[in-house]
Amino acid sequence: MITSTLLATFATTPLQWSPTVGIIMILCNVIAIAFGKSTISYPQSEPALPSSKFFGGFGLPTLLATTSFGHLLGVGVILGLHNLGRL
Template identity: 50%
Template sequence: MVYSTFLAASIPLTNEWTPLVAIVMIVCNIIAIAIGKSTMSKPEAGKALPMPEMFGGMGFASLLATTSFGHIIGIATLVLLSSYGLI
């Protein structure tokens, strides 16, 4: 029990949600989608998105994968920016 209290005390608190946090997360997701579009060679055989011209032939699974990657990048970016005191 002492260990769990010590572990919770050592984790730094993060900032609350602000519009700047949302902007950082949106930019990170756009970067991840751009990386996904440039590295995926062929469209997948799965379910297509409603506007294929907007996403460059990406399917639903590809969009889900790239936005998941974008959230991972976004979380790392937000932790880094908050640790430097920029957010």
């Protein structure tokens, strides 16, 4: 009974991938990387990436952290825009 009540409270999101969704996710990742570049104290932490100049001087932990944050931000933006009917 509790499970059916909980399932009834969640909205379904039949959102499919489109180029607009991809662009929003890319922009959110770029924003997260820019935010991380300006706020992370030690972005060059080990292990280093193969070409640090290509990745903005980030180490592997910093790159994983900023892109993970970017994906969380992107999911929130995409679902929010979908619930508002803009996407």
